Amino acid sequence: MNLMEVRGLKKYFQMRSGLLSKPHQVRAVDGVDFTIDENKVFAIVGESGSGKSTVARLLLRLIEPQEGDVLFKGTDVLTLKGDSLKAYRRSVQIIFQDPFASLNPRMKIYGALSEPLKIHRTVPKSEYRERVRGMLQRVGLDSDVMERYPHEFSGGQRQRICIARALMLGPELVVADEPLSSLDVSIQAQILNLLIHIKEDIGLSFLFISHDLSVVQYFSDKIAVMYLGKIVETGETEELFDNPMHPYTQMLIESVPRIIGAAKAGQTPHRAEDPAADTPSPSEIPEGCPFHPRCGKRFTPCTTIVPEPQQRNGRLISCHLYAND
Amino acid sequence: MRDGTLLSVDNVSIYFNRNLKVVNSISFDVDKGEIFGVVGESGCGKSVTAAAVMGILPQNAHYEGEIYFEGKRLSALTAEQRRGLRGNRISMIFQEPMTSLNPVLTVGYQIAEVLMAHRGMSKNDAMARAAELLGDVKIPSPALRVRDYPHQMSGGMRQRVMIAMAIACNPALVLADEPTTALDVTIQAQVLRLLRGIQEKFNMSVVLITHDLGLVSENAGRVAIMYAGRIMESADTATLFKHPVHPYTIGLLNSIPKGRHIPLVPIPGFVPRPDSLPEGCKFSDRCGYVEKRCKEAEPALIEIEKGHLNRCILNDKVVS
Numbered sequence A: 001m002n003l004m005e006v007r008g009l010k011k012y013f014q015m016r017s018g019l020l021s022k023p024h025q026v027r028a029v030d031g032v033d034f035t036i037d038e039n040k041v042f043a044i045v046g047e048s049g050s051g052k053s054t055v056a057r058l059l060l061r062l063i064e065p066q067e068g069d070v071l072f073k074g075t076d077v078l079t080l081k082g083d084s085l086k087a088y089r090r091s092v093q094i095i096f097q098d099p100f101a102s103l104n105p106r107m108k109i110y111g112a113l114s115e116p117l118k119i120h121r122t123v124p125k126s127e128y129r130e131r132v133r134g135m136l137q138r139v140g141l142d143s144d145v146m147e148r149y150p151h152e153f154s155g156g157q158r159q160r161i162c163i164a165r166a167l168m169l170g171p172e173l174v175v176a177d178e179p180l181s182s183l184d185v186s187i188q189a190q191i192l193n194l195l196i197h198i199k200e201d202i203g204l205s206f207l208f209i210s211h212d213l214s215v216v217q218y219f220s221d222k223i224a225v226m227y228l229g230k231i232v233e234t235g236e237t238e239e240l241f242d243n244p245m246h247p248y249t250q251m252l253i254e255s256v257p258r259i260i261g262a263a264k265a266g267q268t269p270h271r272a273e274d275p276a277a278d279t280p281s282p283s284e285i286p287e288g289c290p291f292h293p294r295c296g297k298r299f300t301p302c303t304t305i306v307p308e309p310q311q312r313n314g315r316l317i318s319c320h321l322y323a324n325d
Numbered sequence B: 001m002r003d004g005t006l007l008s009v010d011n012v013s014i015y016f017n018r019n020l021k022v023v024n025s026i027s028f029d030v031d032k033g034e035i036f037g038v039v040g041e042s043g044c045g046k047s048v049t050a051a052a053v054m055g056i057l058p059q060n061a062h063y064e065g066e067i068y069f070e071g072k073r074l075s076a077l078t079a080e081q082r083r084g085l086r087g088n089r090i091s092m093i094f095q096e097p098m099t100s101l102n103p104v105l106t107v108g109y110q111i112a113e114v115l116m117a118h119r120g121m122s123k124n125d126a127m128a129r130a131a132e133l134l135g136d137v138k139i140p141s142p143a144l145r146v147r148d149y150p151h152q153m154s155g156g157m158r159q160r161v162m163i164a165m166a167i168a169c170n171p172a173l174v175l176a177d178e179p180t181t182a183l184d185v186t187i188q189a190q191v192l193r194l195l196r197g198i199q200e201k202f203n204m205s206v207v208l209i210t211h212d213l214g215l216v217s218e219n220a221g222r223v224a225i226m227y228a229g230r231i232m233e234s235a236d237t238a239t240l241f242k243h244p245v246h247p248y249t250i251g252l253l254n255s256i257p258k259g260r261h262i263p264l265v266p267i268p269g270f271v272p273r274p275d276s277l278p279e280g281c282k283f284s285d286r287c288g289y290v291e292k293r294c295k296e297a298e299p300a301l302i303e304i305e306k307g308h309l310n311r312c313i314l315n316d317k318v319v320s
């Protein structure tokens, strides 16, 4: 069953960089389609600025799109108002990258976790403490943390607190925007395991945003690869890693530094380097295929014609190499 | 010191505010032409160690022990002699180029400054050489880009500029402190290929500081694993990744997702702060192999096989 369906979603920002410069447009999200299945982890990967967080903010209705549809269990999310919007916000929660910034430094942990209960009035006040205690336990914290302030905790513990807060209202979908990237390697594994346990325990769906491909490979069921506001490839995680089809997906997977076996260590041959082809700015997205300036496989149509998403072996790929004839 | 040793860090401890010890008696040698990896989680002392070698520790910090570079004891040099090394024989690449580049000067001028200071070049010659260096780090149309300001460049381009600046005087040693952490993975791969190419061509030595074990595995010849201001294990990368022995190294390796069906085994607890380290072995509060004697005295760093050092009472017992 699909839980969330996104169609043709677009978000352009108007920008003015200097006083005299002409306003220009940042095409942050430029027509994306995907569906998140129930009880599954859907991941979005892509480089910095590709539009991942903008997608998250659009789904949560923190910002409004120019175009497109977002359906949650078949209901149009973008027209929700009043009580139905409030109910939607109970069902869809977010966890951010920076657990330091997302907790109020002057509020004790009990206050932070009971706040959602207060706002949404889902349970009587007499039950708050029990709810908070139960949730803290679920994320691996003792109930005596309730009376302490955020600064008394390490990054990993704070992320646990943020996860607990996101779960207080029993959401169906959790949007996790780089929830591990501010944490140390040994702590990342703790939090990732926690998310997996929670998912299995209470049957949640995740939209998991990350630029760490090994984490995504481990945790997600399905992946969308974003590049400059567009999804270039979508597929089942395992298949996509076994056989990446879009040249950008291939480049991405090849670029991940891997721990390599004995004989080869420290001696990876390196290729002679072409002049740097950098990710263009989202306000100057190249004509044709947005990836063509960096693509080793480009051919005639790539520089002028935008490739449309094509269905191929259960994948959705936007690349002229896979165009239907 | 052995022949072929370029840098020797000998029993160095680093302190803040006189008595807060953040690095505890670390020793390692870097050979000519090698890439030496230093890995560890945040706060373990990687950057301050690099700062001590570079001679740029903050005012409120000092080190004890000795650092030798090209056979010279750095603490015996005058301030002027040290300045003569910095940016010239030893240079540094930082994680965030935006904070180490001057926003109001063109990137070309900032590279030229290094050449004028250390090579006594005229401004014109230095600017011409700066353009060549931008070409060496594969920046397209270098003759035009020399006139760019840092903010006009992408993160990857700025990191290339930092590399150009670092190699301008053909240094013997480059300290690369998380040189690609702020970059996207595809750009990281490009920048590292570039750095590797230059390193091989000029037979430079590089100290590659990172928290990414994969990066070290692919690029370094030898590696030291740091924890709480100590070296816990050190070996050539092939040995370390094939036969890790220290429980912390093993814990780190088990914390990285390797494949979909290989379960993650995290290290419990959290990374300690230098003012609240446990007694005895500094990893003992998180270690799955801990015994009573681990808490009694801190294990010494012992050579368990030629070139393979380990700081753990279990030592050569098969931990992995």
Ligand SMILES: Nc1ncnc2c1ncn2[C@@H]1O[C@H](COP(=O)(O)OP(=O)(O)OP(=O)(O)O)[C@@H](O)[C@H]1O
Pocket (backbone or CB within 6 Å): A013, A014, A015, A026, A027, A028, A046, A047, A048, A049, A050, A051, A052, A053, A054, A055, A211, A282
């Ligand atoms: N409020 C805004 N006003 C103007 N531009 C914006 C705004 N929010 C985002 N952008 C731009 O939209 C593009 C996409 O940004 P977004 O934050 O979604 O990227 P991201 O994929 O999450 O990147 P990262 O990996 O760095 O978090 C970027 O170019 C960004 O600068």
Ligand SMILES: Nc1ncnc2c1ncn2[C@@H]1O[C@H](COP(=O)(O)OP(=O)(O)OP(=O)(O)O)[C@@H](O)[C@H]1O
Pocket (backbone or CB within 6 Å): B016, B022, B040, B041, B042, B043, B044, B045, B046, B047, B048, B049, B058, B211, B273, B274
């Ligand atoms: N200016 C300073 N004043 C006081 N303490 C400092 C200062 N700079 C660093 N420290 C402390 O020294 C210890 C080592 O810091 P260092 O920056 O070397 O860590 P690191 O290994 O580079 O970590 P990271 O991976 O986060 O860069 C830390 O505990 C840090 O808090």
Ligand code: SF4
Pocket (backbone or CB within 6 Å): B246, B247, B248, B281, B282, B283, B284, B285, B287, B288, B289, B290, B291, B294, B299, B311, B312, B313, B314
């Ligand atoms: S000395 Fe003891 S506590 Fe320390 S790493 Fe070895 S087994 Fe673990």
Ligand SMILES: [Mg+2]
Pocket (backbone or CB within 6 Å): A052, A053, A054, A177
């Ligand atoms: Mg983001």
Ligand SMILES: [Mg+2]
Pocket (backbone or CB within 6 Å): B046, B047, B048, B177
């Ligand atoms: Mg550092």
